[in-house]
Amino acid sequence: RRIGKESFVSLVMTISMVALFNVDVVLVRHFFSGVESGLYAALSVLGKIIYFGSSPVANTMLPMVSRAHIKGAGFHRMFLTSLFLTVLFAGGVTGMYALFPRQSLTILIGSQYAAAATYLPYFSLFLSLCALINIVTMFYFSTHQFVPILFMPLAATVQAVLIWLYHPTLLAVVTVSLGVTASLLGMLLLYYAYAVYAEASLRHRARLSTGKVH
Numbered sequence: 598r599r600i601g602k603e604s605f606v607s608l609v610m611t612i613s614m615v616a617l618f619n620v621d622v623v624l625v626r627h628f629f630s631g632v633e634s635g636l637y638a639a640l641s642v643l644g645k646i647i648y649f650g651s652s653p654v655a656n657t658m659l660p661m662v663s664r665a666h667i668k669g670a671g672f673h674r675m676f677l678t679s680l681f682l683t684v685l686f687a688g689g690v691t692g693m694y695a696l697f698p699r700q701s702l703t704i705l706i707g708s709q710y711a712a713a714a715t716y717l718p719y720f721s722l723f724l725s726l727c728a729l730i731n732i733v734t735m736f737y738f739s740t741h742q743f744v745p746i747l748f749m750p751l752a753a754t755v756q757a758v759l760i761w762l763y764h765p766t767l768l769a770v771v772t773v774s775l776g777v778t779a780s781l782l783g784m785l786l787l788y789y790a791y792a793v794y795a796e797a798s799l800r801h802r803a804r805l806s807t808g809k810v811h
Contacts, residue, residue: 603741610749613749613750616757617778618723621641621760621771646690650686651731654732655731658739663740698715699714716768723771723778729782734785756774
């Protein structure tokens with residue numbers, strides 16, 4: 598039963614994560630011209646360098662945190678270190694894209710996509726948020742905290758609906774995705790802060806009840 602539950606949550610998490618950084622590409626192809634769709638696809642390719650480039654951090658963290666959780670050992674430092682490394686990598690690549698957007702597109706994709714340079718800093722920030730969401734949700738999965746993971750399909754659905762209803766420009770599409778992922782990350786981190794506070798409060802009350810704190 599537990600394996601079935603974990604498999605279901607893992608499936609929901611994976612599908613939702615893929616939807617977050619792919620549904621916008623699909624909808625842009627539907628609503629925009631071939632030229633604009635091509636530019637957006639180029640942004641997606643460069644943005645995914647951030648997401649997949651940082652994924653080894655999440656993949657390394659998951660078994661380490663899982664083992665620590667099972668043993669009852671501390672795991673928050675592992676999570677926060679992984680979060681910091683992801684911010685470092687994603688921030689570095691985003692900074693490079695923001696400083697040299699046209700050059701990044703020309704070198705990595707081709708000069709025919711240089712017109713997308715205006716949108717690259719915003720899009721790279723969007724994928725950076727996706728990378729951070731991946732780290733946080735992997736942490737929740739490894740510690741069997743499944744409730745916050747369910748925020749993901751809700752966010753993916755909201756993103757799709759908003760883009761469907763509001764898509765006057767490519768920048769508007771990116772802005773919607775940015776807003777949704779920033780809100781999702783904010784909720785996930787607030788949940789983490791609350792969980793840490795609740796855990797600390799329980800430990801404090803336990804010490805009080807045994808007379809270790811006077």
